Amino acid sequence: MRLLRSRSRLCLLAAFALFAATLSSAQTYHDCKSFTENLHDAIDCTEALFSEAPLHLTFSSMPPGNGFAVGTVLEQNNHYVSPFVLPRPTVIVPGKAQPQQPDFSTKSVPSLGSLWSADGRLAAVFSTNGSWLTTGSLTVMPKGYVPGHRTDHNGVEVDCNKLGPLCTRQVFGMHMEGTHRSLQTISFYGTGPGSPPVKYTFHENDTFGSFRAALPVVDWLSLESGFEYRQTDLPASTAANSVSANFNPATVPGLSSQPGFAHPYVAVRTGPTVYLSPKTDDHDDNHSGPLMKPYLLFTFRNGAEYHWYAAQGDSVSSFQQVVIDSDENIQLATRVRHYVQVGDTGHGLSRLFYSTLARACGDSGIDWSKPKDYVLKVRQPCRFGNLDLRSHIVASRTGTNSAVPFYLQPTVGGSDIDSRPSLRAFPDYRFRAPDALFVQTDYSVPIRDPLGLLVFYDAGTVGPTFSSLSFAHLRQDAGLGVTLSLQGHVAAQGYLAWGAGHGPTFGYNFTKFF
Amino acid sequence: MPTQVERLVVLMLENRSFDHMLGFMKQDNPTINGLNGDEWNFPAEEGAPNVTVSQDAGDVEDLNPDPNHEFAHVTNQISSTGDPVGNPDMKGFVRDYFTDCHDATHAAKIMKCFTPETLPILSTLAKEYAVCDRWFSSVPGSTIPNRMFVHGASSAGSLTQDVIAAPFALHTIFESFDATTPHDFAIYTSGSSILLANRYLLQQQDKFHDYSNFVFDAVNGNLPAYTFIEPAYDDGDGLFANSQHPDFPVDRGEALIREIYYALTKNPDWKSTLFLILYDEHGGIFDHVPPPVLTRNPIYNDLPDVKHSGPPDVFDFTRLGVRVPAVFVSPCIPPNTVLNTRDYEHSSVVATVRKLFCPDSQPLNWREAQAPTFDDVLTLTGDSIRNDVVELPDPVVSAGIDVSAGAAEPVFRAPTDLSVLMAHTMEFSLEQRGLEPPGDFRTLTNSAEVVAYLQKAQQISKAAAGAQ
Numbered sequence: 001m002r003l004l005r006s007r008s009r010l011c012l013l014a015a016f017a018l019f020a021a022t023l024s025s026a027q028t029y030h031d032c033k034s035f036t037e038n039l040h041d042a043i044d045c046t047e048a049l050f051s052e053a054p055l056h057l058t059f060s061s062m063p064p065g066n067g068f069a070v071g072t073v074l075e076q077n078n079h080y081v082s083p084f085v086l087p088r089p090t091v092i093v094p095g096k097a098q099p100q101q102p103d104f105s106t107k108s109v110p111s112l113g114s115l116w117s118a119d120g121r122l123a124a125v126f127s128t129n130g131s132w133l134t135t136g137s138l139t140v141m142p143k144g145y146v147p148g149h150r151t152d153h154n155g156v157e158v159d160c161n162k163l164g165p166l167c168t169r170q171v172f173g174m175h176m177e178g179t180h181r182s183l184q185t186i187s188f189y190g191t192g193p194g195s196p197p198v199k200y201t202f203h204e205n206d207t208f209g210s211f212r213a214a215l216p217v218v219d220w221l222s223l224e225s226g227f228e229y230r231q232t233d234l235p236a237s238t239a240a241n242s243v244s245a246n247f248n249p250a251t252v253p254g255l256s257s258q259p260g261f262a263h264p265y266v267a268v269r270t271g272p273t274v275y276l277s278p279k280t281d282d283h284d285d286n287h288s289g290p291l292m293k294p295y296l297l298f299t300f301r302n303g304a305e306y307h308w309y310a311a312q313g314d315s316v317s318s319f320q321q322v323v324i325d326s327d328e329n330i331q332l333a334t335r336v337r338h339y340v341q342v343g344d345t346g347h348g349l350s351r352l353f354y355s356t357l358a359r360a361c362g363d364s365g366i367d368w369s370k371p372k373d374y375v376l377k378v379r380q381p382c383r384f385g386n387l388d389l390r391s392h393i394v395a396s397r398t399g400t401n402s403a404v405p406f407y408l409q410p411t412v413g414g415s416d417i418d419s420r421p422s423l424r425a426f427p428d429y430r431f432r433a434p435d436a437l438f439v440q441t442d443y444s445v446p447i448r449d450p451l452g453l454l455v456f457y458d459a460g461t462v463g464p465t466f467s468s469l470s471f472a473h474l475r476q477d478a479g480l481g482v483t484l485s486l487q488g489h490v491a492a493q494g495y496l497a498w499g500a501g502h503g504p505t506f507g508y509n510f511t512k513f514f
Numbered sequence: 515m516p517t518q519v520e521r522l523v524v525l526m527l528e529n530r531s532f533d534h535m536l537g538f539m540k541q542d543n544p545t546i547n548g549l550n551g552d553e554w555n556f557p558a559e560e561g562a563p564n565v566t567v568s569q570d571a572g573d574v575e576d577l578n579p580d581p582n583h584e585f586a587h588v589t590n591q592i593s594s595t596g597d598p599v600g601n602p603d604m605k606g607f608v609r610d611y612f613t614d615c616h617d618a619t620h621a622a623k624i625m626k627c628f629t630p631e632t633l634p635i636l637s638t639l640a641k642e643y644a645v646c647d648r649w650f651s652s653v654p655g656s657t658i659p660n661r662m663f664v665h666g667a668s669s670a671g672s673l674t675q676d677v678i679a680a681p682f683a684l685h686t687i688f689e690s691f692d693a694t695t696p697h698d699f700a701i702y703t704s705g706s707s708i709l710l711a712n713r714y715l716l717q718q719q720d721k722f723h724d725y726s727n728f729v730f731d732a733v734n735g736n737l738p739a740y741t742f743i744e745p746a747y748d749d750g751d752g753l754f755a756n757s758q759h760p761d762f763p764v765d766r767g768e769a770l771i772r773e774i775y776y777a778l779t780k781n782p783d784w785k786s787t788l789f790l791i792l793y794d795e796h797g798g799i800f801d802h803v804p805p806p807v808l809t810r811n812p813i814y815n816d817l818p819d820v821k822h823s824g825p826p827d828v829f830d831f832t833r834l835g836v837r838v839p840a841v842f843v844s845p846c847i848p849p850n851t852v853l854n855t856r857d858y859e860h861s862s863v864v865a866t867v868r869k870l871f872c873p874d875s876q877p878l879n880w881r882e883a884q885a886p887t888f889d890d891v892l893t894l895t896g897d898s899i900r901n902d903v904v905e906l907p908d909p910v911v912s913a914g915i916d917v918s919a920g921a922a923e924p925v926f927r928a929p930t931d932l933s934v935l936m937a938h939t940m941e942f943s944l945e946q947r948g949l950e951p952p953g954d955f956r957t958l959t960n961s962a963e964v965v966a967y968l969q970k971a972q973q974i975s976k977a978a979a980g981a982q
Contacts, residue, residue: 277734281782284696339696362720373693
């Protein structure tokens with residue numbers, strides 16, 4: 001998940017509420033007619049202002065460190081049939097352990113001549129620190145796919161979109177995008193894993209245009225390639241804490257001049273989803289044997305990319321990069337295999353255990369004074385949270401006497417310029433170098449919909465070469481917090497993290513919108 | 515002692531009469547009260563020859579416009595003299611359809627019937643397991659009252675399709691699956707169901723499951739004691755209607771039946787499972803068996819009456835509707851079984867579910883108490899229980915409209931009356947709960963919009979239920 005991070009406590013509640021709005025779809029501007037009549041309509045109206053297509057407000061998408069951003073979005077709704085839309089994870093909702101499948105049909109995708117138009121967006125966002133961003137994108141898919149069917153590994157016939165031998169849910173697509181952003185404050189702490197915790201800043205202007213094409217080969221494997229041209233400008237500053245006033249180009253490559261980059265890439269992405277639920281013969285009169293059986297959903301999202309960055313007229317800045325991302329998710333759920341009555345639950349901790357279990361299994365309103373009443377019923381679905389294992393590896397190659405410009409180097413700490421969280425106890429962009437890696441483990445469990453509990457562990461480091469990434473420089477942190485889920489997604493999180501050596505750090509994240 | 519039914523799975527499809535679907539099975543099995551081929555109806559126009567049943571029912575196109583099947587029309591269909599009580603002659607179907615389509619030739623299509631060759635999946639299951647030729651719809655009327663009867667042995671006083679408040683108010687068998695019984699239920703839908711608008715079930719959203727997960731759950735032994743399956747009622751959101759409601763393709767419903775059957779045969783509990791395929795009402799289509807009249811048994815006088823309908827069609831619900839197909843599928847049923855000794859109706863589902871899974875609870879009313887149960891149809895026991903899985907053929911597409919072809923240029927149909935009604939009902943029920951509907955149902959212009967509306971309405975229900 002791509003996340004933004006900030007330390008503004010005052011913004012936390014507003015950010016959660018407003019972001020919740022951006023993912024909700026059930027509210028409409030119709031609710032605003034009765035805005036002043038009751039709190040419910042006021043909340044619905046607020047949500048509609050941040051979600052109703054085609055025109056609505058947004059507050060996210062500014063890289064971290066650039067204040068609180070608000071903007072407007074003109075968009076055409078996403079269609080899951082597009083290969084650039086991350087399919088909504090199949091979700092096991094608490095007490096409703098039946099995953100809802102997204103729609104992969106082309107039936108409702110608008111036409112644009114001989115193309116399908118899957119996704120279009122124009123947006124402008126302005127931030128409290130003077131940063132701003134404007135972007136436009138369009139995804140099109142050549143027609144030619146026809147509705148078809150195939151038999152999946154369970155022997156069940158499923159729908160797909162057919163093109164010759166291909167029979168996939170998502171279809172071949174092309175994505176065009178143009179963006180300009182002006183970022184007033186990007187943090188810089190020097191380069192390398194041992195850089196001191198002294199914060200400097202720089203101002204970055206980026207303009208880039210890109211074209212991408214993706215071909216799903218099977219549902220869990222797609223090939224992608226693209227070309228981007230990007231131009232970065234780092235205006236010099238005489239401020240006391242500015243990078244340009246404190247560093248020189250010899251130690252910070254790219255500081256004195258910023259060439260345009262021609263940037264082609266190729267990528268392979270995987271995303272299989274696997275259920276694990278053993279076939280069992282359970283009976284309603286079971287009162288012994290195992291209490292539960294697993295009902296697990298694994299989602300493995302992995303990607304390997306190779307990038308060529310060819311600096312225009314400045315060969316010392318050209319480089320290549322291998323990026324490997326992984327995000328393995330396990331939704332932990334079970335099915336009850338033998339019943340439990342109130343009389344079986346005992347007292348004290350035992351009763352607490354079963355009442356907690358009953359809530360995980362979607363039951364409420366049990367009368368604990370009736371010993372014969374059923375607390376758990378056979379085959380009842382129960383949910384126990386979500387385990388997420390993520391990693392991100394960047395390895396850069398340069399020619400002799402070449403160097404990766406510092407503003408294109410990966411960062412670890414807080415969140416990076418793409419709003420990806422790494423070491424949550426550390427400041428944004430804390431460690432920077434041509435090579436980097438981090439791993440994360442998150443465990444979140446619903447407490448009371450939509451709130452959940454979060455426990456996490458992060459580890460990461462950077463280095464001038466890939467071989468220099470060692471445990472000796474590994475930074476670690478851990479923490480706990482609260483999540484806000486909407487429609488089964490963790491949409492935002494607030495947390496306390498330890499590990500930076502200066503006590504707990506409070507922070508919050510919310511999903512990047514675009 | 516029959517085998518105990520431990521799993522009951524009910525699929526209720528739409529608007530087809532027994533003779534229309536299975537009547538010509540009589541030619542292979544004379545014990546079935548089906549068609550000889552010479553059954554007839556009065557013609558649409560005076561002087562024209564009588565209209566005889568035929569074996570050329572098509573997958574689509576025969577029944578457009580949708581034949582009338584409201585109370586007054588059913589009266590005219592089953593009795594050419596307008597007297598539905600006694601022994602109605604069942605000879606007014608063509609004339610009644612003529613009042614709808616105004617085309618004498620087209621009106622005669624109400625007599626068209628399928629054969630085992632043109633309806634291979636339902637017919638094969640009926641032959642290989644059991645067919646009931648005396649299952650009547652509960653109400654001589656339309657879809658919604660009959661669908662309410664299959665859940666509550668009552669339509670909450672509603673006799674017509676213009677029913678908005680009744681699904682919300684209805685008490686159903688699902689309320690009996692409380693903490694006093696170890697058994698549970700599940701309702702699989704494709705986004706539409708009158709049950710979603712029910713007062714009790716609005717707060718039981720965890721019991722609703724998307725049909726796309728049915729096969730997985732069936733194969734892996736995750737089905738509860740009682741499973742009710744709703745077909746897709748309308749096109750939209752990547753779905754195609756498979757309810758078999760005229761004039762949606764019959765073959766899609768056949769494919770649904772086949773998918774459910776194969777999934778259930780892989781269920782670990784298959785040998786104690788009963789799969790019941792049922793139709794809500796006859797849809798205005800010809801059947802030759804007069805519906806029975808009910809007389810309340812005095813021993814049930816202490817049970818609640820079913821709420822009567824008010825003007826203009828005052829009705830006390832003592833007369834059943836037209837016969838509908840009912841096929842019982844289980845490895846504990848021998849081939850070529852014909853169930854014809856009891857007059858089943860949709861209240862039989864409520865009564866059977868209660869007897870099997872909620873025996874300590876009380877019947878909802880006299881209709882339920884009086885309805886015959888089918889808990890004893892699993893007559894094979896022990897080693898005689900069948901191990902075979904019947905091989906089902908592909909559905910027959912007879913009439914040339916492939917709704918999946920040309921999907922690259924989607925054109926959504928006008929929504930059906932039923933799906934608009936469901937949207938209206940959902941709007942009403944959400945308002946009753948103090949929830950804001952997802953919009954004004956009257957602004958919905960096509961089937962996809964209705965499907966999307968119903969999905970949003972369910973999201974609102976779920977959110978509200980989760981917040982409590």
